[in-house]
Amino acid sequence: MxxxxxxxxxxxxxxxxxxxxxxxxxxxxxxxxQGTAATKISPKGFYAKWEMDVGGARGCSSLCWEYFYFINDKQVATTFPDGGIDALNCSKDTCLKYQIKGNKLTLSNGKSYTFKIKSANELEINGGKFIKYTPSTGLKLQGKYESFSYSSNVLGTGYASSITYVFNKDGTFVDSSFVGVTTDGSSTGDNSGATTSVGSESKASGTYQIVNYTLSLTYKDGKTKKLLFFLPEQPSPKMLRIGGRDFLLADGSSTKPQPPEPPYADFLITKxxxxxxxxxxxxxxxxxxxxxxxxxxxxxxxxxxxxxxxxxxxxxxxxxxxxxxxxxxxxxxxxxxxxxxxxxxxxxxxxxxxxxxxxxxxxxxxxxxxxxxxxxxxxxxxxxxxxxxxxxxxxxxxxxxxxxxxxxxxxxxxxxxxxxxxxxxx
Missing domain, CATH: 2.60.40.4170 (Immunoglobulin-like)
Known part of the structure; x- marks a missing residue:
């Protein structure tokens, strides 16, 4: 990068x-x-970058992501339907036309950005570093992945949620979720009452499959979900992007406990x-x-x-x-x-x-x-x-x-x- x-x-x-x-x-x-000279080669594929959402002020799950999916040399998508990239249908969904002239990227919605192709796997758009993310077809996961989210509004009300997936290499999974609201105990958020919370929790299980940029979940009751999926720290599966949330592999999720790694042998240790x-x-x-x-x-x-x-x-x-x-x-x-x-x-x-x-x-x-x-x-x-x-x-x-x-x-x-x-x- x-x-x-x-x-x-x-x-x-x-x-x-x-x-x-x-x-x-x-x-x-x-x-x-200055990076390498601008190239006439059009970008192709899925690029993304993230920023921290400090304190949940922007309403992101934990990281705030921006997407550019260059469909071909004329069309690009920056948002996706519920099913993610693979569910994108430009006849029904928002696909934009784009042009690249010199170091400027212009979209058909009137927005324009500074633009550089830094390498085959990196773009610089408006000064931000966008990395190319590859599909994860056939990936089998093992472990417990957790996502925690919090956002708040000016009235002092906070919205907290967590989702946990346990994936197994045999293609099965279990999920659970919690959604809650925390307030100051008053209807107006004037800090006149005590903090309260309410929420609901559910658990379900089934089978999963990863194809291209899609995680397909099939539950035992017949319900199905298709969600955007990629590896933010590719090729490491320690972090997952599923739908609109970021999931981290939980500590101790391995079936066999791993011994702690000894300190690296720099001179602090050896001397x-x-x-x-x-x-x-x-x-x-x-x-x-x-x-x-x-x-x-x-x-x-x-x-x-x-x-x-x-x-x-x-x-x-x-x-x-x-x-x-x-x-x-x-x-x-x-x-x-x-x-x-x-x-x-x-x-x-x-x-x-x-x-x-x-x-x-x-x-x-x-x-x-x-x-x-x-x-x-x-x-x-x-x-x-x-x-x-x-x-x-x-x-x-x-x-x-x-x-x-x-x-x-x-x-x-x-x-x-x-x-x-x-x-x-x-």
């Missing part, structure tokens, strides 16, 4: 320089280099600088690429640190709330004709809803081969130290890689940055 960052302006940076001190620096925000309390581990094994340079995020781990007394002075500058370490494993594949210097690669972590950017700490990971020749690859590790209060108040983060220099000091990524979503939990 290639993204572009602008020149940096006065952002807070926390870094560890060779373990001698922890410095608070100001670094630029990374947006904006006994700190003890780690592992908070969350995930192995996305996802790649982002620019030209002939590919970076694969193999896995990452959040851990609360307890600094050993002998190293306390090396980790000054954090509040009394402590430090959370992000340790990530990644691989660089160089299929270009140039030799690149691995040590020149910069890595930063954006803190959501903030201008703060945290830079990867020097000296906390083993050294790897520095000069990566054409056709070679190398696996490496990084550590980023985040103040515990910033970790606690934010949900998700973005990890950025770039620039990467060749032996002549030129950026082979051409001022573009590769990036990955980093979750606190699923």
């Amino acid at each position: 290639l993204a572009v960052r602008k020149k940096k302006v006065s952002l807070w940076v926390i870094s560890v320089m060779m373990l001698s001190a922890i410095l608070l620096l100001f670094v630029p925000s990374v947006e904006g280099a 006994k600088m700190a003890k780690k309390q592992v908070l969350f581990s995930f192995k996305p094994n996802k790649s982002d690429q620019y030209d002939n340079i590919k970076i694969t995020l193999q896995g990452y781990q959040w851990a609360k640190l307890t600094i050993e007394p002998a190293y306390v002075k090396s980790f000054q500058g954090f509040s009394d709330k402590g430090i959370v370490a992000l340790t990530a494993k990644y691989r660089i594949d160089n299929t270009s004709a140039q030799t690149v210097k691995v040590s020149s690669l910069q890595v930063t972590l954006d803190l959501p809803d903030s201008k703060a950017t945290v830079k990867a700490a020097n000296g906390l990971t083993p050294s790897v081969k520095d000069e990566l020749k054409a056709g070679e690859s190398v696996e490496s590790m990084l550590v980023i130290l985040v103040p515990a209060e910033h970790f606690d108040k934010n949900k998700d983060f973005t990890l950025w890689f770039g620039p990467l220099l060749n032996l002549k000091g030129q950026d082979v990524l051409q001022e573009e940055w590769l990036n990955f979503n980093i979750w606190k939990k699923l």
Whole structure:
């Protein structure tokens, strides 16, 4: 998921320089280099992007999604009927005509957007990153998936709901749902009464099938449902988009309990600088690429640190709330004709809803081969130290890689940055 960052302006940076001190620096925000030149090739297929719905103010289930389904080189749909993409019928449903001229996308409803084709799997529309999502035909799921939703209005009334699906690889499922209303106890929402809630719960079971972008549910009583379906973190099935809601695989849903993953062996552990309390581990094994340079995020781990007394002075500058370490494993594949210097690669972590950017700490990971020749690859590790209060108040983060220099000091990524979503939990 290639993204572009602008020149940096006065952002807070926390870094560890060779373990001698922890410095608070100001670094630029990374947006904006121009992407590849506009192409005459028309986009095809289903593209989407999401934003957080903080506090349920926008009425989304949890994430607010935008869709562009390019049906052919003339028609596009941004909304779908109840059955989703596969139920779309342009003779009855809203399909729009579109034109792309230069870097402008114009729809027949009068709306227009800035537009760039960043790669075969990514579009930039009005500055937003739209990812191409593929069909999931034949996918069999295993586990318990939960979706929680909350929205509120100006009168103080909140609407809460939850839906749970338990899917089995034999094609069977069970679902349950809850819908409730919470108020302040008054008819006008004037905070004059006590909070109340009412709701209903139902359970049902049957069989399921996934074809293209459709989840088909057949209940034992003969009722059927067809719902939009895709994997927001494709190809990982940890998160599902079903209909208009987002579902996360619940903790402990596996039939066999899995032992906790040990802490990643960075120098914090191997040199006994700190003890780690592992908070969350995930192995996305996802790649982002620019030209002939590919970076694969193999896995990452959040851990609360307890600094050993002998190293306390090396980790000054954090509040009394402590430090959370992000340790990530990644691989660089160089299929270009140039030799690149691995040590020149910069890595930063954006803190959501903030201008703060945290830079990867020097000296906390083993050294790897520095000069990566054409056709070679190398696996490496990084550590980023985040103040515990910033970790606690934010949900998700973005990890950025770039620039990467060749032996002549030129950026082979051409001022573009590769990036990955980093979750606190699923």
